Amino acid sequence: MSERQWRRANFRGADGARGLMPDACILLDEAGRRVAKVSLEADGPYAGKWRWVVLVSPQGAPLGETGLSLTQEEAKALCERRVPDWTRARLPQGRRRPLW
Numbered sequence: 001m002s003e004r005q006w007r008r009a010n011f012r013g014a015d016g017a018r019g020l021m022p023d024a025c026i027l028l029d030e031a032g033r034r035v036a037k038v039s040l041e042a043d044g045p046y047a048g049k050w051r052w053v054v055l056v057s058p059q060g061a062p063l064g065e066t067g068l069s070l071t072q073e074e075a076k077a078l079c080e081r082r083v084p085d086w087t088r089a090r091l092p093q094g095r096r097r098p099l100w
Helices: 072-082
Strands: 005-012 018-028 034-040 050-056 062-069
Touching (some): 062 072
Antiparallel strands (some): 034 050
């Protein structure tokens, strides 16, 4: 299996400021599109656990499968098992035409 492209997750605030999110990573496909994400739950009943989210099916359709793990490594491994190397995201990239 090839080396997977895990990157730190980023954000853009309401004021336009950009930055990296602490304790969150995204898995990219070969084209650089997001196919999975892991993040640490900071509060609530699942505080201290790692949430994993698979954003696409192996065929590239939107999916949204999610769960919890005890460690970041376990969460990443679960995502990688659900997102094969050959997965290519075909997620909607926004509206192509105006509404009117």
